[in-house]
Amino acid sequence: MENVAYKSSYFETLYETMWPKIYNFIYFKIQNIEEAQELTQDVFHKIYKQLLVSSIDESKMQAYIYATARNIVNDLWRKKYRNPKIVYLDEIAEMEEKTERLPSEDIIIIKESLNKLSKDEKEILVLRIVEGYSINETSKMLNKPEGTVKSNQYRALQKLKKILEKCNYFSN
Numbered sequence: 001m002e003n004v005a006y007k008s009s010y011f012e013t014l015y016e017t018m019w020p021k022i023y024n025f026i027y028f029k030i031q032n033i034e035e036a037q038e039l040t041q042d043v044f045h046k047i048y049k050q051l052l053v054s055s056i057d058e059s060k061m062q063a064y065i066y067a068t069a070r071n072i073v074n075d076l077w078r079k080k081y082r083n084p085k086i087v088y089l090d091e092i093a094e095m096e097e098k099t100e101r102l103p104s105e106d107i108i109i110i111k112e113s114l115n116k117l118s119k120d121e122k123e124i125l126v127l128r129i130v131e132g133y134s135i136n137e138t139s140k141m142l143n144k145p146e147g148t149v150k151s152n153q154y155r156a157l158q159k160l161k162k163i164l165e166k167c168n169y170f171s172n
Contacts, residue, residue, distance in 0.1 A: 007051050014061065015044055022069050029073050031158070039076065043069045113163040121156035128153055 022043055027036035046068055050056065056064055114122055127138045128149075135153075139146045 010058075011048050011051055014047070014065075018062070018065055019044065022065060025066065025069055026073055030076065031162075035076070039069070039072050042072055046072075109164070109167050113160055113167065116163050117156055117159060120152065121159060124149060124153050125156050125160065 019040060023036055023040040026039045026043075027033065030036055030039070043065065047065060114125070117125070123142070124138065127133045127141060128135070133141065135146050135149050139149045142149065144152075
């Protein structure tokens with residue numbers, strides 16, 4: 001009984017000190033306040049359950065919490081993006097070239113959304129997605145490390161997705 005009381009007290013202290021850090025860690029990765037709060041709660045729920053059944057070395061607790069948070073975020077991405085709505089920018093460009101009438105509403109929305117990105121973000125998406133260059137080729141063309149190209153592409157796609165969501169593009 002005394003051990004459970006100690007673990008509960010330890011958990012409370014851990015929760016108070018680590019919750020803001022873990023929340024910020026998760027929020028940075030998913031950029032959604034409600035989901036970040038929920039996932040942070042999930043992290044601490046798992047930690048609490050684990051503390052009740054076994055002991056975790058206190059010197060490794062912070063690393064354990066961050067690893068749990070990272071795994072929960074990875075699980076979310078796997079679940080959420082198994083069947084995403086995919087926008088093929090190169091097909092839209094081809095469609096626009098082939099058609100003699102005004103571009104469809106989709107083309108207009110996507111082009112306007114792309115124009116809201118920074119020059120670098122738009123350049124990476126055009127090279128990688130529209131023109132089909134590899135990460136290595138894009139890296140050489142832009143004189144940037146491959147890791148930078150990957151992370152910039154990821155951020156640009158996330159930003160483009162948010163812009164398209166604001167236009168209610170995915171609500172069809």
